[in-house]
Amino acid sequence: MEKIRLLLVDDHTLLRRALSALLQGEEHLTVVGEAGSGEEAVVLAGQLQPDIILMDITLPDMDGLEATRQIRCQYEGIKIIALTMHVEEEYLLQFLAAGGNGYLHKSTADLELLQAIERVIAGEIYLGPTGVQVLANRQYVRPREGDVDPEVLSMRERQVLVLVAAGCTSAEIAKKLFLSPSTIDTYRNRIANKLNLESRSQWVEYVARHRLD
Numbered sequence: 001m002e003k004i005r006l007l008l009v010d011d012h013t014l015l016r017r018a019l020s021a022l023l024q025g026e027e028h029l030t031v032v033g034e035a036g037s038g039e040e041a042v043v044l045a046g047q048l049q050p051d052i053i054l055m056d057i058t059l060p061d062m063d064g065l066e067a068t069r070q071i072r073c074q075y076e077g078i079k080i081i082a083l084t085m086h087v088e089e090e091y092l093l094q095f096l097a098a099g100g101n102g103y104l105h106k107s108t109a110d111l112e113l114l115q116a117i118e119r120v121i122a123g124e125i126y127l128g129p130t131g132v133q134v135l136a137n138r139q140y141v142r143p144r145e146g147d148v149d150p151e152v153l154s155m156r157e158r159q160v161l162v163l164v165a166a167g168c169t170s171a172e173i174a175k176k177l178f179l180s181p182s183t184i185d186t187y188r189n190r191i192a193n194k195l196n197l198e199s200r201s202q203w204v205e206y207v208a209r210h211r212l213d
Contacts, residue, residue: 003027003028003029003030004028004029004030004051004052004117004121005030005032005048005049005050005051005052006023006029006030006031006032006050006051006052006053006054006117007031007032007033007034007035007041007044007045007048007050007052007053007054008020008031008033008034008035008053008054009034009035009036009038009040009041009053009054009055009056009059009064009067010036010054010056010059010083011036011037011056011058011059011060013036015106016034016036019031019054019083019109019113020034022109022110022113023113026114029117032048032050033047033048033050036059036060037059037060037061037062038059038060038061038062038063038064038066038067039061039062039067040061041053041055041059041062041064041067041071042062042067042070042071042074045071045074045075045078046074046075049075049077049078050078051078051079051121052078052079052080052081052117052120052121053071053078053079053080053081054081054083054113055067055068055080055081055082055083055100056082056083056084057082057084057085057086057091057095058084058085058086064082064084064095065091065094065095065098066098068080068082068095068098068099068100069098069099069166069167069168071099072098072099072100072166072167072168073099073163073166073167073168073172073173073176074172074176076099076162076163076176079101079102079120079121080099080100080101080102081100081101081102081103081104081116081117081120081126082095082100082102082103082104083104083106083109083113084103084104084105084106085105085106085107092127093204096125096204096208097165097166097167097200097204098166098167099162099165099166099167101120101125101126102116102119102120102125102126102127103126103127103128104116104126104128105128108128112128124211125208125211147209148194148195148196150195150210150212152194152195153191153194153195156177156187157187157190157191157194158212159177160173160177160184160187160188160191161191161195161203161206161207161212162207162212163176164188164191164200164203165200165203165204165206165207165208170184170185170188
């Protein structure tokens with residue numbers, strides 16, 4: 001079985017070393033690189049193509065939220081888990097909106113990180129207890145009256161839906177899917193009409209609620 005390839009992103013060298021030592025002790029994991037800033041993380045994501053990035057939120061040059069957005073727009077196959085000291089609702093929701101796949105508090109890393117990696121690599125979204133409560137309160141994971149099943153969307157429409165929710169512009173999506181920006185705008189309008197979505201926050205909630213990726 002191929003090892004899961006990890007990129008560590010944190011501006012504290014000692015923490016990166018501690019995480020690397022923890023993860024390298026697992027036979028099915030390998031750390032392929034480390035970054036100390038958001039800009040470096042975006043560059044290394046393209047060069048190394050890791051399976052999962054462990055991303056701090058507070059970083060110099062470019063914060064982890066923007067780095068996550070850029071990486072997910074350019075390399076949708078890369079999964080990103082936030083490993084942060086922030087437990088505030090605004091950070092969690094912004095991270096999910098940027099396309100993040102998991103959210104952990106640093107204080108629980110030694111207990112939850114391995115489980116989070118396994119769940120995320122399997123295509124699930126992993127949240128710590130605080131994150132689960134936030135989403136439950138916001139009704140991200142509860143069925144809503146009149147909710148439309150994502151099966152009404154074509155494969156291309158689902159791709160556009162997820163990328164829009166991640167914060168990608170029409171131009172960015174067009175480049176990624178080898179289409180014109182006007183074609184992407186047509187898809188966006190079609191998706192909005194099919195799913196009855198208006199604001200971008202509704203797009204984000206829909207993607208999170210149905211666990212689309």
